[in-house]
Amino acid sequence: MKRLLKSPLLWTLLSSVVVLVGVTAWLLTDRATSRGDALKTGALAGGAIAALYGLWLNDRRRRTEEDRHEIERSRISDERFAKSIELLGNEADQVRVGAMHSLAGLARTRPEYRQTVLDVLCAYLRRPFEHPSFDRDREWEPADKAAAERERLVRRAAERLIRDILPHAGTTGPTLSLNLSDARLDKLGLLGRRVGWFGADRCEVLTYLDLTDTQLSGKFLLENATIHGGFVLTRASFERKVSLDNLVVETPVDFSVATFAEPPSLEGAEFGAGSKMS
Secondary structure, rough: HHHHHHHHHHHHHHHHHHHHHHHHHHHHHHOOOHHHHHHHHHHHHHHHHHHHHHHHHHHHHHHHHHHHHHHHHOOOOOOOOHHHHOOOOOOOOHHHHHHHHHHHHHHHHOOOHHHHHHHHHHHOOOOOOOOOOOOOOOOOOOOHHHHHHHHHHHHHHHHHHHHOOOEOOOOOOOOOOEEEEOOEEEEEOOOOOEEOOOOOOOOEEEEEEEEEOOOEEOEEOOOOOOEEEEEEEOOOOOOEEEEOOHHHHHOOEEEOOOOEOOOOOOOOOOOOOOOOOO
């Protein structure tokens, strides 16, 4: 009985009857209004109450269905994420690349995953990695050299996807950070992207670290790192502290083409001949 009394449908029907009777009775006080017209108007008023209940019920069903779809989407996304993480450990290089692209696709369709996916890709680049270009003193067997080159291509895919996931410079929205400390990088270009905190202490870069048109809104830490190739700063914007202590860059660096909110810390840093300071 209590459950019946709480039913919205019951109260809607009672409200409709009350409105029908009330409006009809009120109109009948006017002698110019016929009984038929009064009853018709009262019925329309009562029907309006029922129609409003129908609209509310449809909206409630729609929201319930949307919530159900969102829960299902979240479940599928979680399963997709977990499966991709598992495949990153696969021995086949093409499977690892596929897993990275799956993660990147998830980051594009589910914004709440973007920082997590970036963290995973950065963690992959921090994995131990040996290659003839880095480890030149080692004797390399042909099979080991070929395997190292395949892994190098996988890591390049991770570097490209990191750039693709980051938002464009000048846009608004959540700020994403990169933790590449202790990583071995090949070709990391953050061209025209917006980055929050950037940490790459003790990393080693083989070919280049290209920050052309990059907006760095957080701290930029590149201490005790080595860049064998280029360190490109064309139109890069550093909005917070920049620490390059003990950074070694084997090629010339032009600091004058970048914008710094404060002078960078360069204690113990070494740059190639012909470098230009800001």
